[in-house]
Amino acid sequence: MTLEQRIEALEREVSELKQQARESNELVTVVQHAAQAATHDLQQIVAQQQATKKYRATMDITVDPLV
Known part of the structure; x- marks a missing residue:
């Protein structure tokens, strides 16, 4: 192989x-x-899960099924 080819x-x-x-x-x-x-x-899934937990916690406090 020539130098040029190389x-x-x-x-x-x-x-x-x-x-x-x-x-x-x-x-x-x-x-x-x-x-x-x-x-x-x-991040959106985690935020949605946290919002759902907060909502459920609020509903547990404000809604009494026996009343």
Whole structure:
């Protein structure tokens, strides 16, 4: 392999590695967005559960089924 062929091969390899890096960065971004969305969903679920518990506790205090 001549020096010029070796340089061309290395340039192709560098180009492929750059493409892989771009794809990896895109994947990381997608995963980060999915994690943020999941965190937001979990926060909403927890808030809803807490509101439900407070509502039920209030109803237990204010409603006497024997009256």
